[in-house]
Amino acid sequence: MAISRIARTGAIVSAATLALTACSTGTGGDGASGDCAPSDGPVTLTFTSWLPGIDEAVAIWNERNPDIQVEVQTGPNGNGGTYQNFFNQLAAGNAPDLGQIEYDAMPNFRVQDGLENIAACEGILEAESQFVDWTWSQVTFGEENAVYAIPQDTGPMAMFYRADLFEEAGIDVPTTWDEYRAAAEAIREEGGYITNFSQSDINQFAGFVWQTGGQWFSNDGDEWQVNLTGDESLKVAEYWQGLLADDLVSANPPWTDEWNAAFNNSEVWTWVSAVWGANTILSGAPDTAGNWAVAPMPQWEAGASAAGNWGGSTTAVLKGSDHPYEAAQFALWLNTDPDALTAMNRTAQIYPATIEGANLPVFAEGVEFYGGQEIYQVFAEAGTNVDPNFVWGPTMTQVYNDVADGFSGAISGTGTLMDALTAGQQSTIAALRAASIPVQE
Numbered sequence: 001m002a003i004s005r006i007a008r009t010g011a012i013v014s015a016a017t018l019a020l021t022a023c024s025t026g027t028g029g030d031g032a033s034g035d036c037a038p039s040d041g042p043v044t045l046t047f048t049s050w051l052p053g054i055d056e057a058v059a060i061w062n063e064r065n066p067d068i069q070v071e072v073q074t075g076p077n078g079n080g081g082t083y084q085n086f087f088n089q090l091a092a093g094n095a096p097d098l099g100q101i102e103y104d105a106m107p108n109f110r111v112q113d114g115l116e117n118i119a120a121c122e123g124i125l126e127a128e129s130q131f132v133d134w135t136w137s138q139v140t141f142g143e144e145n146a147v148y149a150i151p152q153d154t155g156p157m158a159m160f161y162r163a164d165l166f167e168e169a170g171i172d173v174p175t176t177w178d179e180y181r182a183a184a185e186a187i188r189e190e191g192g193y194i195t196n197f198s199q200s201d202i203n204q205f206a207g208f209v210w211q212t213g214g215q216w217f218s219n220d221g222d223e224w225q226v227n228l229t230g231d232e233s234l235k236v237a238e239y240w241q242g243l244l245a246d247d248l249v250s251a252n253p254p255w256t257d258e259w260n261a262a263f264n265n266s267e268v269w270t271w272v273s274a275v276w277g278a279n280t281i282l283s284g285a286p287d288t289a290g291n292w293a294v295a296p297m298p299q300w301e302a303g304a305s306a307a308g309n310w311g312g313s314t315t316a317v318l319k320g321s322d323h324p325y326e327a328a329q330f331a332l333w334l335n336t337d338p339d340a341l342t343a344m345n346r347t348a349q350i351y352p353a354t355i356e357g358a359n360l361p362v363f364a365e366g367v368e369f370y371g372g373q374e375i376y377q378v379f380a381e382a383g384t385n386v387d388p389n390f391v392w393g394p395t396m397t398q399v400y401n402d403v404a405d406g407f408s409g410a411i412s413g414t415g416t417l418m419d420a421l422t423a424g425q426q427s428t429i430a431a432l433r434a435a436s437i438p439v440q441e
Contacts, residue, residue, distance in 0.1 A: 035120065036120040036122070036324055036328070037325060038325045039322070039323045039325065039326060041067075042067045042068070042069070043067065043068045043069070043323045043326045044069045044070075044071060045068065045070045045071070045097040045098060045321075045323060045326060045327055046070075046071050046096035046098070047071065047072055047073065047096060047330070048072075048073040048075055048082065048085075048086070048096045048098070048099045049072065049073075049074065049075075049099070049100040049315075050074060050076060050078070050082060050100060051100060051313075051344065051348045052279055052283065052347050052348045053343070053344070053346075053347020054072060054074070054344065054347070054348070055072045056346075056347055057334060057339075057340040057343040057344050057347075058070050058072050058334075060337075060339050060343065061330060061333060061334070061340070068329070068330065070098075070330055073096060076255075077255065078100070078101065078102050078105055078313075079105075079203070079397065079400055079401075080255065082099070082100070083101070083108070083397055086099055086101075086109070086114065086318065087114070089318075090112070090114045090318065090319055090320070093320055095114075095319065095320055095321075097317065097318065097321040097322075097323060097327045098315055098317055098318065098321075098330065098331060099316055100152070100313050100314070100315060100316075101313065101314050101316045102203075102311055102312065102313045102314070103135070103138040103311075103312050103313070103314065103392065104203065104206075104311075104392045104396045105396055105397060106138055106148065106149065106316070106392075107392060107393065107394040107395070107396065108394065108395060108396060108397045108398075109316065109318075110141060110148060111394050111395070111435060111437070113319060114318060114319045115148040115149065115316055115317065115319055116148070116316075116318065116319055116320075116321055116324045116327075117145075117147065117148060118147050118149075118317050118324055118327075118328040118331075119145050119146050119147040121325050121328035121329070122325070122328075122329070123332060124150075124328055124332065125145075125147065127150070127332055127336070130336055130354050130355060130356065131151050131353050131354055131355065132151070132154065132353055132354075132355060134388060135151035135154065135312070136151060138151065139314055139316075148316060148317075149314035149316035149317070149331070150314060150315050150316075150328075150331040150332050150334070150335045151312075151314055151353035151354075152312070152313045152314055152334070152335045152350070152352075152353055153275075153311075153312050153344075153352055153353055154275070154309065154312040154351055154353055154383060155207075155274035155275060155276060155310045155311035155312040156274065156308075156309055156351070156379050156380075156382035156383040156385075156386055157207050157211070157272060157273060157297050157307055157308045157309060157310050157382060158272070158273075158275070158294050158295065158296055158297050158307070158379055158382050159270055159271070159272045159295050159296065159297050159298065160270060160271045160273060160277060160278070160281055160292055160293075160294055161173060161269060161270040161271075161292065161293060161294075161295060162266065162269045162288070162291055162292060163291060163292065163371065165190075165192070165266060165269050165291070166183075169186065169187070169190050171183050171187065173295055174298050175295075175298060175299065175302070176298050176299050176300070177239060177298045177300055179298065180298045181239075181242075181243065181248070184243060184248040184249065185246075185248060187269055188247070188248055192266065192268065193248070193249055193250040193262070193267060193268050193269070194248065194249060194268075194269055195249050195250075195270045195271055195272065196249060196250045196251065196252050196254070196259060196262060196268050197240060197244060197249045197250070197251050197411075198254045199251055199253065199254075199404065199407045199408050199410070200254060200404045200407070200408070201254045201255075201400075201404075202399070202400040202403045202404050202407065203311060203400065204272075205240075205403075206308075206310070207274070207308035207309060207310035208236045208240075208272075208308055209232055209236050209308075210308035210309060210387060210390050211297065211306050211307055211308035211387075212232040212233075212235060212236055212300060212306075213232050213306070213387065214227075214230050214231075214232025214233045215230065215232075215389075215390065215391060216228050216230075216233070216393065217391045217392065217393035218391055222438060223438035223439055223440050224393060224394070224432060224437060224438065225439075225440045226393065226425055226428050226429055226432070226439065226440075227425075228399075228403070228421045228422075228424050228425040228428065229418075229421050229422055229425050234418060234421070235300075237416075237417035237418045237420075237421055238417075238418065240417060241416055241418065244411070244417075250262060250267070250268060251411045259284075263284055263285035263288065264284065264286065264287050264288060265287075272297050272298070273310065274309070274310035274311050274312075275349065275375075275376070275379040276311060276348065276349055276350050278294075278349035278367065278369075279347075279348050279349040279350075281369075282369045289368070289369050290370075290371050291371070292369065292370050292371065293370055293371055293373055293375075294370060294373060294375040294378045294379070296378065296381070296382060305381075306387070307382035307383070307385040307386050308386065309386045309390070312353070315330075315331040315334055316331070317331060335352070335354065336354055336357070338357075338360055341354070341360060342360055342361075342362045345360075345362050345363065346362065349367075351363070351376065351379060351380075351383075363376040363380075364376070393428065393432075394435070395428065395431045395432060395435065395437075398428065398431045399424060399431075402424045402427040402428070403420050403423075405423075406419055406420020406421070406423050407420050429441065
């Protein structure tokens with residue numbers, strides 16, 4: 001299979017214009033007014049990102065563009081604190097020119113009028129054909145003459161697993177979720193855990209629901225419908241609740257030293273994650289180099305091939321930038337230039353949102369940390385098996401925070417994952433109403 005097949009399909013998760021009725025029209029790069037002219041004299045842009053090694057790609061730009069320099073500011077991942085920092089900075093009028101924002105968080109920023117419309121900036125509208133269709137829909141919200149960010153990468157999911165440990169223990173690598181539980185029981189007898197259940201990063205759980213065919217949001221053109229407690233969501237919740245109840249998965253807080261150590265000391269044997277997770281394991285578990293491999297994520301039915309998506313980001317020009325033209329040019333370059341895309345893959349293992357980017361030589365190479373396996377072929381195949389109709393709601397940051405509170409209760413034994421979804425359903429409806437967004441009871 002050609003690796004470029006991932007560019008032909010994906011998850012159309014755009015928010016309808018209806019969801020954005022609380023927004024005002026942007027200035028700066030307002031496509032309607034055509035106001036996006038170059039600044040006079042040299043420009044210095046600020047750019048906040050959590051992408052490992054992003055400064056290497058930025059250094060290429062700075063060398064080639066002496067009159068438009070970019071200063072990188074690093075921070076935690078979006079829901080780990082960067083988004084709240086952005087909102088605080090937007091309120092104070094001192095936000096960076098550019099910020100990394102995941103697709104599922106884009107509606108939150110649009111609702112709060114935190115993004116510049118860069119559609120009128122040179123080359124932006126014409127760039128649409130360079131990107132996978134669904135990623136471009138993420139940055140336009142279905143509005144005419146509107147572009148609020150440049151797509152960066154996608155997050156098709158597969159299963160990272162310790163090939164050496166499975167082989168030594170004589171345990172078959174699971175291909176279904178039933179087999180995954182059976183493997184979890186066998187691994188527990190070996191003193192390990194099959195995986196770590198994330199109590200705070202709900203994006204992963206959403207990816208599981210996505211694979212199962214569930215929908216948390218829908219829109220009929222008049223109002224939003226919220227469905228965190230649909231059959232598919234409850235199926236996923238009950239499955240993982242069972243693993244938690246039987247002590248078959250660990251529950252270390254994600255992205256912590258404790259979490260990394262569990263991978264590095266061979267306590268945790270698998271992680272069903274997105275393509276960018278390759279860097280997370282590589283950097284967090286260096287002692288396990290060469291022992292990992294990648295396989296498709298387990299299926300609910302034998303022989304199926306459905307995949308979920310977790311993450312994927314954009315480079316957005318934040319509201320109030322004094323240099324929307326230059327910021328837009330940098331964002332476009334960062335996410336289309338072959339040298340920049342190659343640099344970001346080598347330092348962060350991300351998979352590009354551009355169609356041609358998937359054909360770069362770096363994505364056909366074997367990865368030494370993963371035993372020389374051509375892991376991007378697995379994720380390319382997964383990308384073709386992601387349902388293109390999953391919809392993000394306009395208040396995903398709130399959804400994740402509220403559900404995470406409930407998941408923490410499930411870990412501590414004061415509730416269940418199903419309880420968390422039920423509570424999240426009600427708080428999400430309340431949040432939409434508070435934002436004057438039409439929502440069905």
